[in-house]
Amino acid sequence: MELKIIKIGGNVIENETALEAFITDFAAVKGPKILVHGGGKLATQLAEKIGIETTMVEGRRITDAETLKVITMVYGGFANKNIVAKLQGNGCNAIGLSGADGNAIQAIKRPVKTIDYGYVGDVTGISEQTIDALLKSGLTPVFCAITHDGNGQLFNTNADTIAATIAVGMSNIYNTALYYCFEKNGVMKDINNEDSVIEHINTENYPTLLAEKIVTEGMIPKLYNAFEALKQNVKKVCIGNTKMIVENSQQKHTTITL
Numbered sequence: 001m002e003l004k005i006i007k008i009g010g011n012v013i014e015n016e017t018a019l020e021a022f023i024t025d026f027a028a029v030k031g032p033k034i035l036v037h038g039g040g041k042l043a044t045q046l047a048e049k050i051g052i053e054t055t056m057v058e059g060r061r062i063t064d065a066e067t068l069k070v071i072t073m074v075y076g077g078f079a080n081k082n083i084v085a086k087l088q089g090n091g092c093n094a095i096g097l098s099g100a101d102g103n104a105i106q107a108i109k110r111p112v113k114t115i116d117y118g119y120v121g122d123v124t125g126i127s128e129q130t131i132d133a134l135l136k137s138g139l140t141p142v143f144c145a146i147t148h149d150g151n152g153q154l155f156n157t158n159a160d161t162i163a164a165t166i167a168v169g170m171s172n173i174y175n176t177a178l179y180y181c182f183e184k185n186g187v188m189k190d191i192n193n194e195d196s197v198i199e200h201i202n203t204e205n206y207p208t209l210l211a212e213k214i215v216t217e218g219m220i221p222k223l224y225n226a227f228e229a230l231k232q233n234v235k236k237v238c239i240g241n242t243k244m245i246v247e248n249s250q251q252k253h254t255t256i257t258l
């Protein structure tokens with residue numbers, strides 16, 4: 001059976017109309033499914049309001065103790081519960097989780113090489129049996145971008161990485177398909193031209209896209225994670241507009257292959 005792991009980005013969450021449209025489409029997706037959400041933009045806005053500066057390095061947030069509090073409140077609080085409530089309103093029996101809940105996603109502090117990211121976690125494992133028990137009982141897990149180390153420490157983890165790791169872990173039980181949904185139509189040749197979607201990215205054309213800076217910022221972890229997922233048994237990875245998850249959708253998007 002296919003399990004769909006669908007990730008939505010910060011710009012979708014932040015935009016009331018886009019979020020409502022996505023929720024309707026996600027609720028209508030048939031079969032077992034898991035939603036992973038970010039909320040990076042909302043966290044940056046709240047941090048700014050309370051005088052905490054945000055530093056991003058290659059799409060990842062440097063997370064000090066105060067920033068960790070903000071992201072926990074935003075991702076695990078407002079963003080997660082708002083999405084769960086809206087899904088409930090659309091007949092989808094969602095349950096909101098962080099990686100600490102049910103020990104679902106374990107992580108270690110990202111090792112310091114040239115950069116110390118602070119309380120940023122690299123995922124070490126997921127509890128696929130616990131997640132599967134939720135699926136089997138008819139619930140739809142909704143994960144925010146928070147993990148833990150099993151010793152009481154929460155971590156901020158890139159939501160794209162969480163989605164990929166869940167897809168990899170759950171591939172022990174299901175055929176998994178990973179969808180990265182965001183506000184654009186896919187990975188674009190020209191970021192200002194929605195018609196310039198690159199329909200296929202693979203390990204051959206990717207280095208050029210990276211070198212020519214066609215792929216930058218938040219798209220770097222997304223593609224890194226896409227390749228990692230495919231190498232570890234995930235059957236399908238797509239990047240595109242939320243409309244691509246609609247059954248028989250003709251929406252153009254980017255498909256990643258090895």
Ligand SMILES: Nc1ncnc2c1ncn2[C@@H]1O[C@H](COP(=O)(O)OP(=O)(O)O)[C@@H](O)[C@H]1O
Pocket residue numbers: 008009010011038039040059160181182183184186187188189191214215216217218219222
């Ligand atoms: N070639 C590209 N095509 C589309 N988006 C790109 C590209 N290169 C960089 N990006 C950036 O990647 C962003 C998506 O990643 P990210 O900021 O992590 O957002 P999300 O929260 O949606 O995952 C886009 O909003 C865009 O600014």
Ligand SMILES: CC(=O)N[C@@H](CCC(=O)OP(=O)(O)O)C(=O)O
Pocket residue numbers: 008009010011037038039040041043059060061062071120145156157158159160218
């Ligand atoms: C470590 C790290 O960078 N974590 C991300 C988690 C949220 C996220 O990934 O949100 P989007 O998918 O909306 O970008 C962050 O704090 O921005």
